[in-house]
Amino acid sequence: MKLFKWLFALLILIVVIAGAVAWTLPADVAYRYVATRLGPISLVGVRGTVWSGHADGVSVFGRDLGELDWQVEKLPLFARRVHADLRIRGADIVTSGLVERDADGRITAHDVRFRVPASLMSPVLDVPSLKLLGTITGTFAKVSLYEGLISDANGTARWSEAGVTGTAEARFSDILADFASKPDGSIAGTVADDGKGNLEVNGQFRMTAAGFEVEAFLAARNDDPRVQDALRYVGQPQPDGSSHLVITGQLFKLF
Known part of the structure; x- marks a missing residue:
């Protein structure tokens, strides 16, 4: 009996030590x-x-995003769930949000906020003669990922102090986007200007794991000559003076 008592006591000690190590495990x-x-x-x-x-x-x-801070709640782990608060701060990139991983492997992010320079999107636009100016900010109210499919996603984005520089110089009003997930696992949305500037934008986009598609019509409001000059380098000219922009590509271009 003493042997069993000693073994039981040793087992408890091992569990306590293992718990203490896990509780303070260096990152x-x-x-x-x-x-x-x-x-x-x-x-x-x-x-x-x-x-x-x-x-x-x-x-x-290989693209540096900045510093990362995290806080992980302990109690949800007993139900095989992970709750973490993640924050990334870089020289020009800031993002934060709450991330949860359920026991079935579903990953859900809440209140994800981001701020990135518009120049980050230049490889997507693929117009070497123009550089994008301004800042893109946005929020994912919620987005879930399960078995490779995105669901429950919805959010907004704003391109502030929008403009281009390079072969042409122009400043635009803010560009707004709304997006949400679709039953097929893609994310689709609309994009438009806020109506306060001289660039008129009306378009839509769709993103999947395989890539993205963007289609938009751009026009110079009030016949702004700088906007008209910039549109000569973007999309296909239309008879009414607008430009038809179609972009398809891979998301990894952003990195």
Whole structure:
């Protein structure tokens, strides 16, 4: 009987030690174990714990996004769920949001807010003679990912202080976008100007895991000569003086 008592006491001690180690596990130690499973995501300067930590740099496909901070709630883990508050701060990129992973593998993000320079979208537009100016900000109120399909997504975005520089110079009013997920797992939305400037925009877009499609009609409101000049380098000219812009591509171009 004493042997069983000693074994039981030893088992309890092991559980307590294992729990204490897990509760205070250094983030850099944990990262070494999972780094190979993060795919294109890599971290540098990892410190803190797995529950509350910081990385001096996070990159995706080799593109540096900035510093990463995270807070992970402990209690949901007992139900095999992960709740984390993630924040990325870079020189020109800022994003934050709450991320949950359920026991069935579904990942859901809430209140995701982002701010990126419009120049980040230049590879998508693929007009080397023009550089995009301004800042794009937006919010995903919610988005879920399960077995490769996106669902429950909805949000908005705004291109502020919009403009182009390069072969042509022009400033536009803010460009607005609304988007939501579709039953096939894609995200679709509309894009339009706010009506306060001299660039008129009306379009729609669709994004999938395979790529994206954008179609828009652009026109110079009030016959603005700078906007008319800029539109000569974007899309196909139309008989009424507008430009028909069609873009298709791969999302990895952003990185």
